[in-house]
Amino acid sequence: MPLGIPGPRALRTQLADTVRAIADTNRAGQAYGFLAITPIKPGHAEALRALLATIDAGPSPFSRLPRTHFARWVVLTDFFTGDAYQPADEDHLGCEYLIFSACFDGDRDSYLEDLTAEIADELDEIYDHCIGVRSNDPTDVARYLVHNQIDCGLFYSAYPHTTVAEVRRVVAQRTALRALAVAQYDLTPEELQAQFVDQLGAA
Amino acid sequence: MTTATATTLDLADIQGDILRAYGNAYASTTYVFVRIGDATAGGAWLAGLADQITNAEPWADGKPGSHLNVALTCAGLTALGLPDDVIGSFSAEFRAGMAGRAERLGDIGRNAPDRWDDGLGTGAAHVLVTVNALDEPHLGRALADLRAEVARHGHEIVVEQAAHTLPGSREHFGFADGFAQPAIEGATDDRAAGGGVPLRGGRWRPFAPGEFILGYPDEDTTLDPERRLPSAPTDPLGRNGTYMVWRKLHQDVAAFRDTISTAARHFEDGDEAKLRAKVVGRWENGSPLVTHPDAPATDFDGAAAGANDFRYHGPDQHGAKCPIGAHVRRSNPRDSIGWEGRLTYRHRIIRRGMPYGDPLPVGAADDGEERGLVFACFNASISRQFEAIQVQWLNDGNVFGLGHDADFLMGGIAEGGSMVVQGECPFYLGPQKPFVTVRGGEYLFVPGIAALRAIATWPR
Amino acid sequence: MTAVTTPVLSETGTGTPPGNVDGQAIAITVFSTVKRWGRAWLPVLFLEPKLLPQTLGTLEKLSFIHFARWSMVTELAWNGAPQPKTRLRRPHLYFESNFNGGWEEYIDAFSYVLREGMAAFWGSSYGFPGAVPPGPFKDYIKTSDRRLEASHFYSAYADSTVTIVKQALELDGLVADLRERAAELSPEQFKAEFSALLAKGQRCL
Ligand code: HEM
Numbered sequence: 001m002p003l004g005i006p007g008p009r010a011l012r013t014q015l016a017d018t019v020r021a022i023a024d025t026n027r028a029g030q031a032y033g034f035l036a037i038t039p040i041k042p043g044h045a046e047a048l049r050a051l052l053a054t055i056d057a058g059p060s061p062f063s064r065l066p067r068t069h070f071a072r073w074v075v076l077t078d079f080f081t082g083d084a085y086q087p088a089d090e091d092h093l094g095c096e097y098l099i100f101s102a103c104f105d106g107d108r109d110s111y112l113e114d115l116t117a118e119i120a121d122e123l124d125e126i127y128d129h130c131i132g133v134r135s136n137d138p139t140d141v142a143r144y145l146v147h148n149q150i151d152c153g154l155f156y157s158a159y160p161h162t163t164v165a166e167v168r169r170v171v172a173q174r175t176a177l178r179a180l181a182v183a184q185y186d187l188t189p190e191e192l193q194a195q196f197v198d199q200l201g202a203a
Numbered sequence: 204m205t206t207a208t209a210t211t212l213d214l215a216d217i218q219g220d221i222l223r224a225y226g227n228a229y230a231s232t233t234y235v236f237v238r239i240g241d242a243t244a245g246g247a248w249l250a251g252l253a254d255q256i257t258n259a260e261p262w263a264d265g266k267p268g269s270h271l272n273v274a275l276t277c278a279g280l281t282a283l284g285l286p287d288d289v290i291g292s293f294s295a296e297f298r299a300g301m302a303g304r305a306e307r308l309g310d311i312g313r314n315a316p317d318r319w320d321d322g323l324g325t326g327a328a329h330v331l332v333t334v335n336a337l338d339e340p341h342l343g344r345a346l347a348d349l350r351a352e353v354a355r356h357g358h359e360i361v362v363e364q365a366a367h368t369l370p371g372s373r374e375h376f377g378f379a380d381g382f383a384q385p386a387i388e389g390a391t392d393d394r395a396a397g398g399g400v401p402l403r404g405g406r407w408r409p410f411a412p413g414e415f416i417l418g419y420p421d422e423d424t425t426l427d428p429e430r431r432l433p434s435a436p437t438d439p440l441g442r443n444g445t446y447m448v449w450r451k452l453h454q455d456v457a458a459f460r461d462t463i464s465t466a467a468r469h470f471e472d473g474d475e476a477k478l479r480a481k482v483v484g485r486w487e488n489g490s491p492l493v494t495h496p497d498a499p500a501t502d503f504d505g506a507a508a509g510a511n512d513f514r515y516h517g518p519d520q521h522g523a524k525c526p527i528g529a530h531v532r533r534s535n536p537r538d539s540i541g542w543e544g545r546l547t548y549r550h551r552i553i554r555r556g557m558p559y560g561d562p563l564p565v566g567a568a569d570d571g572e573e574r575g576l577v578f579a580c581f582n583a584s585i586s587r588q589f590e591a592i593q594v595q596w597l598n599d600g601n602v603f604g605l606g607h608d609a610d611f612l613m614g615g616i617a618e619g620g621s622m623v624v625q626g627e628c629p630f631y632l633g634p635q636k637p638f639v640t641v642r643g644g645e646y647l648f649v650p651g652i653a654a655l656r657a658i659a660t661w662p663r
Numbered sequence: 664m665t666a667v668t669t670p671v672l673s674e675t676g677t678g679t680p681p682g683n684v685d686g687q688a689i690a691i692t693v694f695s696t697v698k699r700w701g702r703a704w705l706p707v708l709f710l711e712p713k714l715l716p717q718t719l720g721t722l723e724k725l726s727f728i729h730f731a732r733w734s735m736v737t738e739l740a741w742n743g744a745p746q747p748k749t750r751l752r753r754p755h756l757y758f759e760s761n762f763n764g765g766w767e768e769y770i771d772a773f774s775y776v777l778r779e780g781m782a783a784f785w786g787s788s789y790g791f792p793g794a795v796p797p798g799p800f801k802d803y804i805k806t807s808d809r810r811l812e813a814s815h816f817y818s819a820y821a822d823s824t825v826t827i828v829k830q831a832l833e834l835d836g837l838v839a840d841l842r843e844r845a846a847e848l849s850p851e852q853f854k855a856e857f858s859a860l861l862a863k864g865q866r867c868l
Binding site: 025028031033035037038039041042048049052053055056060062063066068069070071072073074075076079080083085086087089090091092093094095097099101103130131132144147148150151152153154155156157158159162164166167168170171173174177178181184188189190192193196197200201203 | 682685688690692694696705706708709712719722723726728729730731732733734735736739740742743744745746747748749751752753755757759761789790810811812813814815816817818819820823825827828829830831832834835838839841842845846848850851853854857861864867868
């Protein structure tokens with residue numbers, strides 16, 4: 001699908017995004033892809049899974065971080081063992097690890113600041129199961145994640161210049177426009193204009 | 204892993220009506236779902252049925268007056284005492300059953316299994332005997348025999364669904380139905396143009412038979428230097444059989460007509476027939492919109508070779524002739540989403556549906572009667588073929604760039620949907636009403652005839 | 664989830680384990696062990712994905728991946744005892760994708776139109792069956808997908824597919840244009856402009 005030709009202002013931001021992205025493989029446009037893999041304390045993996053299951057059952061803590069497009073926690077038991085295709089001297093992790101990955105708007109440090117401020121309780125509980133978080137000091141969790149960060153080789157985004165807020169706005173606008181398109185036949189021109197201004201009048 | 208050698212179809216072992224339709228010769232079809240009483244008695248009854256089944260060989264001495272086909276649900280295989288490891292060799296979706304896949308299929312709300320007809324989706328339906336007959340007297344005799352045999356063996360009929368062709372092979376909304384079918388190597392090669400796999404340069408070839416019959420090379424085998432066969436149930440069950448989807452779909456004819464005639468007031472000169480055609484992608488007589496965008500062909504014969512020889516991407520990429528969301532363009536998109544059809548060709552089905560109930564006279568208000576389509580189809584993989592069509596192509600529009608629009612004709616899962624009729628001046632058709640409602644259904648296994656005998660005489 | 668160490672495969676709409684699903688969005692997390700030659704090849708590929716103009720173009724056109732990342736893991740940071748000091752003999756390729764539903768479609772896409780790209784990224788991984796016969800290749804993708812199940816997966820706009828987002832962005836320009844002028848137009852003029860907008864934007868609605 002050919003996208004619209006960006007205007008001069010959009011072009012400038014896209015250029016700036018691109019320059020930033022070239023400098024840092026963790027970026028695609030204005031988006032950042034963060035990955036940290038942290039060791040789980042011996043015997044804690046099950047409790048951690050149970051905790052994450054409770055979190056998963058409720059509203060996601062990431063909904064409190066409006067810059068987050070996508071995020072996940074995955075418990076990693078080992079690289080694959082017993083797979084016929086693996087080399088005989090296959091690597092083992094030695095302990096369980098927790099994968100944390102997120103795709104978000106803007107730069108890493110301010111995001112981690114937001115993260116540790118907004119979902120401090122959950123992070124405390126989660127990373128309490130990991131080796132090496134020295135205190136419950138939220139800035140320490142941020143430092144800890146950065147220490148265990150793994151850089152992207154390649155980060156792909158289908159819409160690298162679009163923030164979460166923008167995605168939500170344009171998607172809602174599309175839905176409203178479609179509804180008005182279907183409703184138009186029963187409206188007078190005056191009503192149509194009024195409804196457009198009312199429902200699609202604000203950017 | 205089994206590898207393919209010869210690919211000649213064993214027509215004497217494949218049940219009839221799968222590869223080639225009995226077609227309009229048989230005006231009456233009744234679907235009889237039977238609950239098996241005792242496993243041994245079940246075997247005895249099936250052994251008798253196996254001798255009466257019509258196979259896929261051409262008829263030597265004229266059309267029989269009636270004939271039978273047999274299929275089994277997973278509950279049926281269990282009731283007949285097949286061991287767990289044999290049952291475990293059947294596909295996961297077959298074992299789950301149609302009701303077990305309800306959420307995935309969008310069978311929720313008005314379509315949910317707890318609202319289905321008694322006897323469907325509960326595990327009570329074990330064996331489906333399909334009785335095809337030339338006329339009512341033949342049908343009556345065949346059904347009487349069947350009922351007597353079922354009773355004599357201590358089984359029970361849980362559902363008996365009658366279906367009849369309507370004049371002109373129409374379905375209840377008024378469209379010619381049932382003629383666009385996949386072309387299969389060794390059976391319907393002559394239908395390749397328009398029915399087979401689209402190739403570069405406008406050419407076609409018939410489908411590998413394993414797409415529709417178990418135990419034969421499928422389209423992936425064709426691409427495999429080792430010629431590995433697709434997975435199938437344990438032998439001998441995995442030979443010459445197939446999976447069948449049976450779904451009773453109620454049609455609200457008055458609501459459909461009313462929606463079209465109300466909306467057509469704002470559509471190109473109030474042209475109702477054209478707006479109806481836009482919803483289906485074919486005119487009422489079956490002529491395709493993509494080849495006949497302005498008016499139907501007067502003498503269209505959907506069964507003629509080459510009648511369906513068309514593509515979408517080249518002649519009509521943006522849907523100005525046949526809307527991107529039209530029923531036939533969704534259910535068999537050919538090259539509609541690009542890549543010369545490579546993203547769609549693994550999702551084809553053989554349809555053998557039949558309308559049930561009496562037609563609603565034109566202009567009549569809703570009479571509250573039950574009428575609709577018994578949708579029946581055959582495929583080697585229910586999840587890859589039927590379910591992919593139902594879930595990804597009919598219930599949702601994303602792959603076509605149509606957001607979450609459901610097929611307008613099917614009425615959608617939620618209410619109030621709409622459809623874009625593309626064109627120079629696009630028309631936004633809505634609101635969608637529950638035109639079609641699921642009344643029940645089953646996933647079935649249609650064994651080869653030898654396999655049916657094996658099931659009948661399985662050591663218990 | 665209770666005391667399970669390997670993910671239990673249960674049926675969802677996509678064939679992927681349920682933890683990997685949020686609305687229309689699906690998470691894939693895959694580790695594969697990289698053969699020694701991949702250590703040299705993958706960085707080149709990452710730096711110059713233009714080596715595969717077709718793959719990236721195809722991905723864009725297939726329009727089902729929101730975000731994806733590939734990372735070559737050659738070591739794990741040390742956080743003190745009791746973390747074992749693990750020396751990795753080979754690199755491990757981490758891949759994650761955030762994409763939208765329609766599993767059968769993706770399997771088709773990977774097998775029939777993205778084969779070269781898949782081979783470029785995973786050809787240096789142990790177990791990669793080679794792109795040619797689709798059967799084993801599909802099995803490889805399915806098994807890889809099912810190995811890791813997310814304990815928590817979040818999407819900020821779980822109902823929006825990539826295509827919807829891109830369509831909505833394209834419409835935005837058209838809507839903004841009419842919005843700016845809406846107040847100055849007479850109702851009849853507005854209606855004509857509105858129709859023009861719907862005609863121009865019909866492929867995105
Ligand atoms: C009451 C419900 C339905 C009605 C009234 C209906 C009606 C029709 C009509 C009029 C045609 C065109 C004639 C023809 O090609 O034979 C057609 C074609 C088709 N329908 Fe349906 N249909 C219904 C349900 C379904 C369902 C549930 C599916 C699949 C899940 C389906 C799949 C197809 C396919 C694959 C074609 C052939 C398209 C082609 O090859 O061009 N239909 N249907």
